[in-house]
Amino acid sequence: MKKMIINEAFWLRSIACLAVAVTHAVNTTLGNYEMTSKLHEYVLILIRFMAFFGTPAFVFISELILSHAYPKKVPKDFLKKRGKFLLFPFLFIAVLYAAIISNNMGDFFQNTFKHLFLGGFYGYFILIIFQFYLLHILFQKYLNKWDPKKVLVISLFINILYLAYFNLSAPLTIPQGEYIWLRGYWLPFVGWIFYFVLGFYCGRNFVWFKEKLHQYKRLVYAMPIFSLFLIIFLVRSDLITVVSSKRVDMLIYTVSIIFAIILLSSQYERIPPFILWISKYSFNIYLLHKIFLYYLPAMSFLHPLVYFIFAYVYSISASIATAKILSYFPVSHYFIGKTIYVPEEEDKYRFEPKLT
Structure with a gap:
């Protein structure tokens, strides 16, 4: 029996992907400009905080699709397929980005190690997703049996305690303590567990x-308005200074x-072509856009807010164009990621869920 497609998942993936690109475009703008206006700086910082939901939303999206597509058990080749099309690109981009930002061979090897094992670059999120793939396989039958309310409350409590500890405490005097408090604590699944359970x-x-x-x-x-004012x-x-x-x-x-996006998008019978287009290239955008931003120089003739918009559109467009050009070479899937499946016009409403 075929299942209804989760149209809202395409909206979530596209908007979350665009939000991630926003945060990095803001960082590039702030890094390339001496902000003479506090107002402009505050606007950019506010935009960045508003877009921070993008990364954790992907944990929710991944598990939403996975639990809906495979309610009883995932296929035997599940991890193998995702290893090829997620881990291989992660390894390649981790090494490539280390080469880009390093000044010498010593820096290169140090950065490569950090990227691969310590969450040292933006691709760390793939390692988090794989942790949740394993958790899903190991605990799916138990999650189906346990009381959802209790599991949700417990996971939220654990998640709050974990993040609050690193948000509100000073680094311990242990080896790599500063790095752990800076970004090392991002990597363990505990910091994202509530999104997974939800x-x-x-x-x-x-x-x-x-x-x-x-x-x-x-x-x-x-709630989005209230929670934004709280932030x-x-x-x-x-x-909280993090x-x-x-x-x-x-x-x-x-x-x-996430809830607001699902509620709003549920009112559309058809998925707009733009949403499907961004969703299709979302993984390519995620892997490539930061590289294009790295090489984007400052443009003093542009207003900082205009520069931000330019950097944002440029990095997304360049990522999609690169993915499109390299797609003619099938091996490129192992280096820059595979495009995400999107339904054709004739099966936009009913299909057997496919995950890539």
Whole structure:
């Protein structure tokens, strides 16, 4: 029996991908300009904080699709296929980016080690996704048996404690303590566990889940605004100084944005071509856009906000163009990632879910 496609997953993936590119375009702009206007700087920083939901949203998206597509058991070749099309590109881009940012061979080997094993570059997220693939395989039958409410509450509690500890405490005087507190704590699955559990149960009960969102739609639309103001308050008061998606207050904000996107997109019968297009190239954009931003020089003749928009559009467009050109060489899938499956016009509504 065929299952209904989760149209909303394409919206989520596309918007989350675009949000990730926003954060890096902002970083490039702030790095290339001496901000003479505090207003312009604050606008860019606010945009970056608003876009931080992109990275954790991908944990939810991955598990949402996985639990919906395989409610009982994943195929035997599941990890093998994802190893080829996720881990191979991760390894290649990790080494390539290390070569790009290194000044000598010593730097290259050090950066390569950090990229591959310590979450030292933006591709670290692939390692997190693989941790959750393994958790899904190991705990799927238990998650199906356990009380969802209890599991969700416990996972949220664990996630809050973990992030709060690293957000609010000083680095311990241990080897690599500074690095662990800077970004090393990003890599273990514990820092993302709530998104995984939420994605699992939403995917298993997606129709019921959407009905609940519509039932409480006023709250769903209000929560992103409330949670964003909470983040602004915590930032301005210096109560949490971390500048990343691994802030404890991002748990509320990310979930509220995910729910709002699903609620809004559920009102569209058809998936817009632009959303499908971005979704198709989302993995390529994720892997490549930061490389193009790295080589983008400052342009003093452009206003910083205009430069940000240019950097954003340029990095996405260049990534898609590169993926499109290299797609004529099948081996490119192992280096820059495989395009994501999108449904054809005739099967936009019903199909047997395919994961790539």
